[in-house]
Amino acid sequence: MTTAVFIDGEAGTTGLQIRDRLHDRSDIRLIQLGEADRKDEDARREAFAEADVAILCLPDDAARQAVTIAGDTRIIDASTAHRVAPGWTYGMPELPGQRAAIAKARHVANVGCFATGSIAMLRPLTDAGILPPDHPAVLTGVSGYTGGGKSLIAEHEAGQAPDFYLYASGQSHKHVPEIMAYGGLTRRPLFQPAVGNYAQGMIVQLHLHADLLPGNVAGYARIEAALRDFYAGDPFVSVAQSGDRIDPQAVNGTNRMVLSVQGNGTTHVTIVAALDNLGKGASGTAVQNLNIMIGTQEDAGLS
Ligand SMILES: NC(=O)C1=CN([C@@H]2O[C@H](COP(=O)(O)OP(=O)(O)OC[C@H]3O[C@@H](n4cnc5c(N)ncnc54)[C@H](OP(=O)(O)O)[C@@H]3O)[C@@H](O)[C@H]2O)C=CC1
Numbered sequence: 001m002t003t004a005v006f007i008d009g010e011a012g013t014t015g016l017q018i019r020d021r022l023h024d025r026s027d028i029r030l031i032q033l034g035e036a037d038r039k040d041e042d043a044r045r046e047a048f049a050e051a052d053v054a055i056l057c058l059p060d061d062a063a064r065q066a067v068t069i070a071g072d073t074r075i076i077d078a079s080t081a082h083r084v085a086p087g088w089t090y091g092m093p094e095l096p097g098q099r100a101a102i103a104k105a106r107h108v109a110n111v112g113c114f115a116t117g118s119i120a121m122l123r124p125l126t127d128a129g130i131l132p133p134d135h136p137a138v139l140t141g142v143s144g145y146t147g148g149g150k151s152l153i154a155e156h157e158a159g160q161a162p163d164f165y166l167y168a169s170g171q172s173h174k175h176v177p178e179i180m181a182y183g184g185l186t187r188r189p190l191f192q193p194a195v196g197n198y199a200q201g202m203i204v205q206l207h208l209h210a211d212l213l214p215g216n217v218a219g220y221a222r223i224e225a226a227l228r229d230f231y232a233g234d235p236f237v238s239v240a241q242s243g244d245r246i247d248p249q250a251v252n253g254t255n256r257m258v259l260s261v262q263g264n265g266t267t268h269v270t271i272v273a274a275l276d277n278l279g280k281g282a283s284g285t286a287v288q289n290l291n292i293m294i295g296t297q298e299d300a301g302l303s
């Protein structure tokens, strides 16, 4: 039996990457619209009706509108529109109980790219009681320019962008609400993202004064052990040895995320998550969520 999948926004950065991961699969039939129809509401409504699952790869407002014409079709939304919305299941399979919730969900909100790295580092520590919920977390990160979709890609490829720059410096980044909700934080974290003048791949960092954590018991080893316990047996997330150079492009083209605990071994600790913003940060996780929803092997079409 095949599953009919409609990617709304297939011509965009995330949509194309999902299409590439699905188009050779014998268990998936892609419903595709031509250039003339891809933004036509009637054509899209028909495509939704024909699909078992639709994947929205659209700007937030267009994603909200798409839900209104999608009927009963199951949805995975790659945008930020529904990540903390009532009635939506958060599409981060690594979180406790989330695979079972995604498997039966009608509406799945795919996790954001910076949020993937941030929550992956925070949640094992809040669940283990190493970080209290009101911990004043400090997160930084850098992404390749494909993270900003077609418009940012055009700016960089025209040679009009700096080699490196900070943005969202007003502490207003759109991923903060989901980072708090699913990272287990009640206090708003500091989060400073950046863009590098390279296409793809990212790192996210969580900076900790480990000696100031409650009970002063959260040394480097305990933090690393909590991460290893949390991701034991996970198909895509691993904990690596600390190292001098961490390349944001190291896992490009894969659905993997590699965590490592850097620092001086005792007091000053930085946890690092390396992932592909278009892989584990977007399209890879969307396909992983699809696999879970349709009950096929979780890593089908993914490496
Ligand atoms: N890039 C990334 O790393 C990540 C992106 N996301 C999210 O995924 C979503 C898509 O992002 P991304 O692929 O980067 O963006 P792009 O700008 O590359 O692609 C968006 C696509 O949506 C199309 N589109 C816009 N409005 C409509 C509409 N009303 N009906 C049908 N199609 C429409 C655009 O058409 P046109 O080609 O004509 O512009 C474009 O093809 C966003 O919400 C983004 O925040 C999530 C995680 C990571």
Ligand SMILES: CC(=O)N[C@@H](CCC(=O)OP(=O)(O)O)C(=O)O
Pocket: 078, 079, 080, 111, 112, 113, 114, 143, 144, 145, 146, 147, 148, 152, 174, 175, 193, 194, 195, 281
């Ligand atoms: C480099 C860059 O601009 N990145 C995007 C995040 C991409 C992403 O994850 O967007 P979603 O929230 O839709 O998932 C940004 O910071 O707005």
